Amino acid sequence: MQQADLSYVRTEMLAPQPAPNRERGFGAWLRANLFASPIDTVLTLLGLFLVVWFVPNFLRWAFIDAVWSGPDRSVCATIPQGGIQPEGWSGACWAFVNAKFAQFMYGRYTFSERWRVDLTAIMFVLLMVPLLMPRAPYKGLNALLFFVVFPIVAFFLLVGGYFGLRYVPTSEWGGLLVTMVLSFVGIAISLPLGIILALGRRSKMPAIKLVCVIFIEVVRGVPLVTVLFMASVMLPLFMPAGVTFDRFLRALVGVSLFASAYMAEVVRGGLQAIPKGQYEGAESLGLSYWQKMILIVLPQALKLVIPGIVNTFIGLFKDTSLVYIIGMFDLLGIVRQNFTDAAWASAQTPMSGLVFAGAVFWIFCFGMSRYSIWMERRLDTGHRR
Structure with a gap:
C-alpha cells in the first residue's frame, strides 16, 4: 500500500509570537481606556479641557500667589510679587490656617x-x-x-x-479632636449594634423583630439633625430632676444610634445574600444559633458588604460636622467660627479655611476607601480560578 504524504503536517509547535503593536504599549492603553468609542473620545477631550482650565488656576491660587505666614489679614490683601493681580483674584491665605492651626486641631x-x-x-x-x-x-x-x-x-x-x-470639660474640646472622637466612638458602637439589630430584624421572635424594625425605620426616617436635637435638647427633659448628661456624651449617643440603624440595613443585605444552603448546612452539623451566625453566616455576610460598611463609616465621619448645630465645634465648625475673628476677617480667609478642612476630610475618607478596596480584594477568594 502506498504511504500517504504527510509533509503538510507540522511536527513542531511554533514559538509564541509577541502581541501586535496595536494591542500593547501606551498607545493600546489609550485606545482601550480613553478612546475606545466616540463617546469615550468626547468625554476624554472634555476632561482634558477641564483639567487644563482648572489645574493651572488652582496651582496658582494654592501655591504661587498664596501667602504662607503673617500676623493678620493684611498680609492676605497684597498683590503677589512678579505679576499683575487680575480683578477679583487673590491667592490662598494659608497664613490664616497657619495662625489658627492649633485651634483647628484642639479647639479650646x-x-x-x-x-x-x-x-x-x-x-x-x-x-x-x-x-x-x-x-x-x-x-x-x-x-x-x-x-x-x-x-x-x-x-x-x-x-x-x-x-x-x-x-x-468637653465644652473646651473642638476641632479635629471632636471629629475623631465622635467618628471613632460612632464606628466602634454602630457596627456591633448594627449587627445585633440586623439579626433581630430577621429573628423569628415577633417581639424582638418588631422592636428592631421600629427602631431602624424610625431612626432612618428622620435626619441626623433631628436626632442630635433630641439627644441634646429633648433628652434632658425626660430625665429625673437633678440628673443630666454631658452634652458631648449626648451627641455621641445620638450619632452612634443613628449610624447603627443604617449599619443594620447594610448587614441585613449581606445576610440575605447568603444562600439558604449555608444555614441548612450549619444546622445539619448541630450548631446552635449563635455558633451558626458567628462561625458560618456572619463572616460571609460581612465580607460581601464591606463597601456598604465603609460607606456608612465615611458618611458618619462627615456627618460629625452637624454637631455644629447644637453648639459643638468639630473641625469644620471651628474653622467657620474663626471666620469672625476681626484680625483675620477678609474675603480670602473663608475659602482657604474651607479648602483646608475639605482636604483633611478627604484624606481620612480616601484612606478608608482605599483600605476597604484592598481588604475586599484580599478577601475575595470565593470566585478565584
Whole structure:
C-alpha cells in the first residue's frame, strides 16, 4: 500500500509570537481606556479641557500667589510679587490656617494639657496600624488593647480629673479632636449594634423583630439633625430632676444610634445574600444559633458588604460636622467660627479655611476607601480560578 504524504503536517509547535503593536504599549492603553468609542473620545477631550482650565488656576491660587505666614489679614490683601493681580483674584491665605492651626486641631483645649491629646493620638495610631495589617502577630491582644483598654485610657487622658490630671470639660474640646472622637466612638458602637439589630430584624421572635424594625425605620426616617436635637435638647427633659448628661456624651449617643440603624440595613443585605444552603448546612452539623451566625453566616455576610460598611463609616465621619448645630465645634465648625475673628476677617480667609478642612476630610475618607478596596480584594477568594 502506498504511504500517504504527510509533509503538510507540522511536527513542531511554533514559538509564541509577541502581541501586535496595536494591542500593547501606551498607545493600546489609550485606545482601550480613553478612546475606545466616540463617546469615550468626547468625554476624554472634555476632561482634558477641564483639567487644563482648572489645574493651572488652582496651582496658582494654592501655591504661587498664596501667602504662607503673617500676623493678620493684611498680609492676605497684597498683590503677589512678579505679576499683575487680575480683578477679583487673590491667592490662598494659608497664613490664616497657619495662625489658627492649633485651634483647628484642639479647639479650646487647655494649652498646657494638649500633650494628653497628642499622647492619645499616638496610642491610637500605634494600636490601629498593626490591627489593619493582616500579617501582624498577636491580633487577639492587639484587638483587646484597641477596643477595650485604649478607650478607657483615652477617657482618663482626655477628660482628666483623676491620677493628678487636670479636669478638661468637653465644652473646651473642638476641632479635629471632636471629629475623631465622635467618628471613632460612632464606628466602634454602630457596627456591633448594627449587627445585633440586623439579626433581630430577621429573628423569628415577633417581639424582638418588631422592636428592631421600629427602631431602624424610625431612626432612618428622620435626619441626623433631628436626632442630635433630641439627644441634646429633648433628652434632658425626660430625665429625673437633678440628673443630666454631658452634652458631648449626648451627641455621641445620638450619632452612634443613628449610624447603627443604617449599619443594620447594610448587614441585613449581606445576610440575605447568603444562600439558604449555608444555614441548612450549619444546622445539619448541630450548631446552635449563635455558633451558626458567628462561625458560618456572619463572616460571609460581612465580607460581601464591606463597601456598604465603609460607606456608612465615611458618611458618619462627615456627618460629625452637624454637631455644629447644637453648639459643638468639630473641625469644620471651628474653622467657620474663626471666620469672625476681626484680625483675620477678609474675603480670602473663608475659602482657604474651607479648602483646608475639605482636604483633611478627604484624606481620612480616601484612606478608608482605599483600605476597604484592598481588604475586599484580599478577601475575595470565593470566585478565584
